[in-house]
Amino acid sequence: MALAQDTEEMFRLANQGFDLLLANDLDAAVDIFAAEGQENSPMHLMGLGICTVLKAVLHLEPELMEAATKCLTLAKRVSRKHMTLAKPSTSGRHSQSGVEWEVLHTDIILILGMTYGLSGSYKGYLQCFYEVNRAHWKFNKLYKTVYPNGFDAYAMPSQATPAASRSPSEGRLQYARTTSAIPVRMPRFFARRTGLGALTVPILGTVANPASGPVEELILSGTAFGYGLFGLALTFLPGKIRKVARFLGYSHDKQLALKALAVSAARADVHAVGAGLVLIVYYGCLLLASGYQADEKHIIDQCRGILRVSQRDPKGFLWIFSKARIQRMTGDPEGAIVTLQEGLQGNPQKSFLQADTLLSFELAWSLFQRRRYEESAQVFMDVTKMNSWSDATYHFLAAGCYICIRQLDKAQSLLDALCEIIDKRSKNTPREVFIKKKLSFYRKKQARRGGDPKRFAESMKISPAEEFAIAWNTHAHVDEETALAYIGGLTALTPPMDIETNYMTSLSSTCQPGRLLDLDTPDELAVRSLTLGLLHRTLGDYTGARKLFHDALKHYQNADANNWVGGVTHFELAVLDMKEGEWRSVLVSEEGEPAEGDTALEVWKRAIKSARDTLARARASCTWEIDLSSRLGSRIVVLHEEIDVKMRKLGIRDT
Numbered sequence: 001m002a003l004a005q006d007t008e009e010m011f012r013l014a015n016q017g018f019d020l021l022l023a024n025d026l027d028a029a030v031d032i033f034a035a036e037g038q039e040n041s042p043m044h045l046m047g048l049g050i051c052t053v054l055k056a057v058l059h060l061e062p063e064l065m066e067a068a069t070k071c072l073t074l075a076k077r078v079s080r081k082h083m084t085l086a087k088p089s090t091s092g093r094h095s096q097s098g099v100e101w102e103v104l105h106t107d108i109i110l111i112l113g114m115t116y117g118l119s120g121s122y123k124g125y126l127q128c129f130y131e132v133n134r135a136h137w138k139f140n141k142l143y144k145t146v147y148p149n150g151f152d153a154y155a156m157p158s159q160a161t162p163a164a165s166r167s168p169s170e171g172r173l174q175y176a177r178t179t180s181a182i183p184v185r186m187p188r189f190f191a192r193r194t195g196l197g198a199l200t201v202p203i204l205g206t207v208a209n210p211a212s213g214p215v216e217e218l219i220l221s222g223t224a225f226g227y228g229l230f231g232l233a234l235t236f237l238p239g240k241i242r243k244v245a246r247f248l249g250y251s252h253d254k255q256l257a258l259k260a261l262a263v264s265a266a267r268a269d270v271h272a273v274g275a276g277l278v279l280i281v282y283y284g285c286l287l288l289a290s291g292y293q294a295d296e297k298h299i300i301d302q303c304r305g306i307l308r309v310s311q312r313d314p315k316g317f318l319w320i321f322s323k324a325r326i327q328r329m330t331g332d333p334e335g336a337i338v339t340l341q342e343g344l345q346g347n348p349q350k351s352f353l354q355a356d357t358l359l360s361f362e363l364a365w366s367l368f369q370r371r372r373y374e375e376s377a378q379v380f381m382d383v384t385k386m387n388s389w390s391d392a393t394y395h396f397l398a399a400g401c402y403i404c405i406r407q408l409d410k411a412q413s414l415l416d417a418l419c420e421i422i423d424k425r426s427k428n429t430p431r432e433v434f435i436k437k438k439l440s441f442y443r444k445k446q447a448r449r450g451g452d453p454k455r456f457a458e459s460m461k462i463s464p465a466e467e468f469a470i471a472w473n474t475h476a477h478v479d480e481e482t483a484l485a486y487i488g489g490l491t492a493l494t495p496p497m498d499i500e501t502n503y504m505t506s507l508s509s510t511c512q513p514g515r516l517l518d519l520d521t522p523d524e525l526a527v528r529s530l531t532l533g534l535l536h537r538t539l540g541d542y543t544g545a546r547k548l549f550h551d552a553l554k555h556y557q558n559a560d561a562n563n564w565v566g567g568v569t570h571f572e573l574a575v576l577d578m579k580e581g582e583w584r585s586v587l588v589s590e591e592g593e594p595a596e597g598d599t600a601l602e603v604w605k606r607a608i609k610s611a612r613d614t615l616a617r618a619r620a621s622c623t624w625e626i627d628l629s630s631r632l633g634s635r636i637v638v639l640h641e642e643i644d645v646k647m648r649k650l651g652i653r654d655t
Contacts, residue, residue: 007100011214014043018270022316024355026051042082042101045075046108053115065119072112079105100215102142103222110135110226136250139226143260146223154224156262157276157305214269221271224264229278231257254641258282265306273316276306280322287329288473290638291575294645300330317343317355321362328366329477336366357386368401368465369474371482377401377410392421392432400465403457412457415439434627438464441523441561449516461493461518462527470527470568471631475534483535490528493518499551501536501544523562526555530569537572542580549573564628567621571635574614578643581607604650611643 017032033048049072056064079101086098113131116124234252264275283299293299303326307319320343327336340363344356360383367376380398384391395418402411419439422432439456446456469475478486487503494517500506519525533548549569556565584607585600615636622632647654 008213008215010038010041011043011218013038014041014047015214015270017044017047018273021047021051022273022318024315024317026054040078042075042079042104042108045071045078046104046111049075049108049115050111053111053118057118065115068115069112072108072115076105076108076112079108099142099145100219102138103219103226106135106138106142106226107222109138135226136230139223139230142223143227146219151224151256151259151263154263155266156259157266157302157308217267217269218271221264221267221269221275224260224267225271225275225278228257228260228262228264228275231260232278232282255645262302277318277322279303280306280326281318284322284325284329286638286642288325289635290642291473291476291572291635292578292639292642294642294649300326315343317359321358324359324362324366328362328369331477331479333366333369333477333479337363337370340366354387357383360386364397365469365472365474368469369478369482371404371485373401373404374407381414390429390431392418392425392428392435395421396435396438397465397468399457400463400468403460403463404465408455408457411460412455415457430627430630437561437627438467445521448520462490462524462531466531467527467562470531470534471628473635475531476538478535478538480539483539486535487532490532493528495519495525497532499544499547501547502541503536503539503544504532521560522555522558523560523565526552526559526562526565526569529555530565530572533569533576534572537576537579540583542576542583545576546573549576563626564632567618567626567629567632570614570618570621571632571639574611574618574639577607577611577614578646581611601650601652604646605652608643608647608652612640615640615643 013032013035017029020032021029030048030051033044033051035044038044049068052064052068052071056062056068083098083101083105086101109131113128113135116131117128118124231252232254234250235254235257258279261275261279265272265279280303283303286293286299287296303322307323307326320339324336324339324343327333327339340359343359344363360379364376364379364383367373367379377398380394380401384394395414399411399414399418402408402414418435422428422436425432428436442456442459443453445459447453449459451458475483475486484503491497491504494515496506497504498506519528529548529552533545533552536542536548537545549572552565552569556562556569559565581604585603588598588600588603618632619636622629622636626632644654
């Protein structure tokens with residue numbers, strides 16, 4: 001068995017390799033993991049296996065998967081040997097009981113299972129299920145061993161020890177402050193490994209008993225990461241599959257899983273980096289997709305706390321991407337642009353060309369949000385040189401950017417190239433099917449208006465990129481100046497709007513006799529009203545937003561091409577219900593004497609009932625034949641969960 005100091009040195013050296021990997025330097029990481037003398041280090045073997053998998057996936061070299069599997073299988077065997085040789089200790093320290101090898105062994109089992117799954121064969125899927133199932137139960141057992149009293153006594157990235165839950169109260173905080181000094185009895189599993197059945201020790205990793213060195217950091221961070229990762233992953237399964245999983249014994253608690261990941265992210269081990277990335281990607285998607293968050297301040301505090309502790313790998317592309325997305329979602333799009341541009345310029349390592357693709361795509365949307373359309377178009381076209389996932393989508397978005405600034409020649413050139421790309425494909429993706437439908441729609445409009453059929457970009461008065469921006473929830477995060485500019489452009493189109501709001505007057509545009517209308521179909525009128533509703537909601541004019549959303553639904557009834565508008569509008573109305581409910585509940589609380597006998601709780605009950613009813617209509621509209629339905633379906637699930645969180649915080653029971 002390796003001596004304690006040898007084990008710590010082994011982990012320290014392996015962590016250097018993971019640091020390089022997270023900094024996008026795959027080749028240098030391989031050199032560390034494959035260094036001479038590390039053949040019996042399961043952590044080095046695991047790192048080498050991960051690098052081999054990444055090379056196989058990123059460089060499209062499937063033959064490397066067999067080498068990766070062999071490497072990870074060897075790592076599993078070596079870690080198992082270390083587990084067997086680990087001797088019980090009487091010191092009460094986890095690091096001297098062999099638990100570190102349990103954690104590492106379970107990590108390897110999980111990664112090996114995922115590697116089997118990437119094979120694409122039925123045998124691989126069965127092996128994947130077997131290994132992942134083993135890892136799940138092992139992490140559950142480790143959780144009970146390492147965290148017998150749960151996670152309340154531990155720090156999270158957004159605060160010092162102890163950590164509060166997502167629904168904090170003074171009682172919980174007071175309990176958490178004192179818990180770390182309370183002795184705890186060890187579970188039977190740990191007692192068997194240490195021979196300390198009746199011994200009590202302070203909780204490891206807290207102020208009263210801080211972690212000592214990389215081994216104990218691995219135990220604490222690795223256990224929390226694995227437990228939280230499985231718990232969070234189970235919540236993303238479709239409802240019917242979750243029921244089957246529950247029947248098979250897989251239990252999950254999303255809030256506990258998020259807390260576990262936060263506890264892991266606050267530590268100093270490589271697992272902390274993984275946990276931080278999982279959390280910040282999850283929260284970034286939540287801020288982007290849901291439209292409403294039950295506790296937005298907590299989410300933003302967590303993200304900023306994770307970003308503060310991410311300085312260990314400041315050049316890692318996932319950190320750069322996540323930081324920029326959080327900046328964009330929290331009202332700092334210019335900061336997001338700077339972060340992404342610096343990330344793209346400061347990445348000399350080209351092990352991950354996909355990293356530049358991801359950063360460039362986010363940069364294009366950040367520029368679009370700031371109405372820097374020409375720059376956005378250029379970046380969208382840059383992405384086509386890095387990634388062939390869907391050239392049609394990038395061409396469509398770039399053309400839409402040029403439509404926004406009426407550079408119609410450039411737009412038409414891209415649309416013509418786009419038509420050739422789509423025609424060459426034997427099978428189109430759902431997005432490409434939607435794009436083909438939109439191109440046909442505008443060709444018909446151009447013909448109806450008597451224009452040159454080869455210049456159908458002239459008929460596009462609302463940019464098709466703006467429609468994609470609705471799906472990406474871009475309008476919900478613009479600042480006031482940008483929102484007013486959007487409103488000015490949309491209300492200048494004919495026919496004039498007949499709705500008055502805080503930011504619009506009726507008849508804001510004029511129709512000259514004999515002149516063709518800019519928008520002459522219910523499809524276009526519905527999109528204009530929907531976009532204006534989003535912008536008014538962002539500006540806080542909830543009454544105006546509601547009028548505009550209902551106007552969009554009125555036009556949608558006669559729409560032809562834009563079959564997605566109905567479900568999206570109902571979804572955005574549900575978001576409006578929750579935001580308006582929050583605003584009204586604050587007013588009631590501040591007034592002290594509720595108008596018409598309403599209390600803040602009654603306000604919330606009405607808002608939540610309306611939101612859930614409206615969300616049910618959105619779900620009913622989200623069928624497979626509806627364009628962009630997969631994205632809407634994901635947003636519906638996330639918003640539904642946020643409403644449930646709010647209900648629990650308020651003590652409102654499901655009826």
